[in-house]
Amino acid sequence: MDDLFEHLMESERDKAINGFYTHFIVFLSVIAALAVVNLISGGAFWIQWVVLGWGIGVAFHAYTIFVLRPRREHEARERRRAELERRTGASAAGSPGASDPTSGQ
Numbered sequence: 110m111d112d113l114f115e116h117l118m119e120s121e122r123d124k125a126i127n128g129f130y131t132h133f134i135v136f137l138s139v140i141a142a143l144a145v146v147n148l149i150s151g152g153a154f155w156i157q158w159v160v161l162g163w164g165i166g167v168a169f170h171a172y173t174i175f176v177l178r179p180r181r182e183h184e185a186r187e188r189r190r191a192e193l194e195r196r197t198g199a200s201a202a203g204s205p206g207a208s209d210p211t212s213g214q
């Protein structure tokens with residue numbers, strides 16, 4: 110069961126990372142095309158505002174994928190491990206063969 114959970118987390122992580130890289134490549138492609146349009150059309154430069162606005166979105170996406178998500182996954186693993194330890198500890202203490210440390214045996 111834990112292997113399935115880990116596999117699903119890795120699969121979701123892979124999808125999220127691939128989604129970020131897709132977002133980043135689309136960002137670079139569109140910015141390159143818009144830069145060419147801005148240079149050909151002449152006049153004032155406006156491309157920096159597009160780069161700034163969309164770049165902030167890409168930066169937040171990267172922060173979410175590469176900083177927040179691993180932190181949440183680590184916390185989820187720790188909670189699952191603690192719950193498993195609590196369950197196995199409770200079942201071991203409740204078994205008839207377990208000795209009571211306070212009984213002095």
